[in-house]
Amino acid sequence: MPRGKNYIHLSELERGWDSVSISKSQKSISTIYKILDPKFPTVFLCHPYLAESRQFFLKRGHAQFYLDLGVNVVLFDCNGFGKSAFVNFKYEEDLDIVVKHFKVLLPESHFIGHGISFGASQVINYTSQSNPLFHHIIIENCLDSNLSYYKKRNPKLHMMMRILMVLIPGVNKNHNYIKSAHQISGVASALLIYNEDDDLTTISMGKQIQDKLRMVNRFIICKGKHLEAFEKNKDLYTHWINTLIFNSVHLSKNP
Numbered sequence: 001m002p003r004g005k006n007y008i009h010l011s012e013l014e015r016g017w018d019s020v021s022i023s024k025s026q027k028s029i030s031t032i033y034k035i036l037d038p039k040f041p042t043v044f045l046c047h048p049y050l051a052e053s054r055q056f057f058l059k060r061g062h063a064q065f066y067l068d069l070g071v072n073v074v075l076f077d078c079n080g081f082g083k084s085a086f087v088n089f090k091y092e093e094d095l096d097i098v099v100k101h102f103k104v105l106l107p108e109s110h111f112i113g114h115g116i117s118f119g120a121s122q123v124i125n126y127t128s129q130s131n132p133l134f135h136h137i138i139i140e141n142c143l144d145s146n147l148s149y150y151k152k153r154n155p156k157l158h159m160m161m162r163i164l165m166v167l168i169p170g171v172n173k174n175h176n177y178i179k180s181a182h183q184i185s186g187v188a189s190a191l192l193i194y195n196e197d198d199d200l201t202t203i204s205m206g207k208q209i210q211d212k213l214r215m216v217n218r219f220i221i222c223k224g225k226h227l228e229a230f231e232k233n234k235d236l237y238t239h240w241i242n243t244l245i246f247n248s249v250h251l252s253k254n255p
Contacts, residue, residue, distance in 0.1 A: 006051040007082050013058040022076075022101045029094050030054075030083035031076040033102075034067060041110040042072035044099060044134075046119030048141075048227060053082035056116075062230055069242060072109065074102060078122070091118075092125035099126075099133045114138040117201060117227065121177050124209070128183035137184075138241065140193040141226055144205040145176045182212035190217040191240060198226045 017032040032054065035042075043066050045057045054075040057063045066073050078094045080086035099111065113134040115123035120142035127134055184190075190213055194206040203221060210219050220240050224232035 007053060008051070009083065010055060013055050017075075020101075022097055024097045027079055027087050027094065027097060028084065029076050029079065029097055031074060031098055031101075033072070033074045034063075035072045035106070036067065036070060037072070038106050039108045040070055040072055041112055042074060042102060042106055043112045043114050044074045044076075044095070044102075046095060046113065046115035046122050047075075047078065047081070048116045049118035051081075053077045055082070060227075060230060062114075065230070065238070069238075071112075072106070074098065078119075091122045092129070095122050095126045096129075103133050110135045112136045112138065114140070115142070116140045117142065121175075124177050124180045124184065127185075127187050128180040132184075132186050134187055136189050136191075137187055138191045138193065139206075139209065140229060141195065141198060141201040142177055142192075142206065142209060143201050144178050144208055178208050178212055181209045182214070184213065184215070187215050189215055192217060192219045193222060193229050193237075193240075194219070195222050195224045195226060195229055197224060200226045 014032055017034055019030070019032045021028045021030050023029075045054070045062060045066075047053045047056050050056055052059065054077050057075055063073050063075060076094070076098045077084040078091045079088065084094070095113070099113075102109075103111070111134050113123040113127065113136075115121070115138070117140070120139045123134075123137050123139060124142065126132055127137055192206050192210050194201065194203045196203070206219065210217060218240065220236065222229040222233040222236060230237050
């Protein structure tokens with residue numbers, strides 16, 4: 001991926017974290033994690049489409065935010081990003097590999113999937129498949145379709161993809177996230193987070209995804225632009241994640 005190849009690893013950000021490369025078939029997914037208690041809930045943070053990949057959550061403070069809530073944290077690089085070599089475009093498969101690995105290590109933990117932008121679309125695709133292992137999901141700044149991204153950021157790629165979809169049926173399979181959202185099952189609840197001034201992943205897109213969900217869910221609108229929800233709305237962010245997700249599994253802020 002173009003942004004993936006521009007990765008610069010900042011080792012100081014990952015001091016104190018355990019690391020593992022989780023391999024299956026041709027893939028090896030580079031992962032770091034902190035386990036506070038095997039019985040506490042565990043969040044899997046799925047990164048946006050940025051060169052910094054999993055380190056986004058270390059730089060912006062999301063990882064520490066969850067640790068302060070008393071939650072185990074798992075961060076990983078999708079294949080083609082960070083320290084995970086590119087194999088294919090089946091990113092939901094990367095998530096599945098990581099989650100199954102930790103299910104063996106943490107069989108009593110409730111699992112939460114939190115994806116932002118590109119990462120949110122992978123959470124949707126993963127949970128739209130059979131037997132997902134997430135109890136709760138957080139969908140933040142997710143597109144309605146990857147075509148909307150291409151149209152906004154790269155018109156030539158958008159045109160090429162539209163032509164390919166005619167010539168090769170299935171070439172863009174699983175990238176309509178509204179359709180995939182309707183197929184999600186086995187998840188207890190969802191929290192959707194969107195931003196007032198986000199012109200890439202709009203509130204309208206989020207509402208269309210919400211309308212297709214078949215589980216208990218809540219939609220919150222934050223101040224700021226794309227990827228700025230946590231930075232500019234810490235109190236709101238903390239309140240709804242703690243209330244809607246962690247209270248359902250009886251997690252205290254001070255375990």
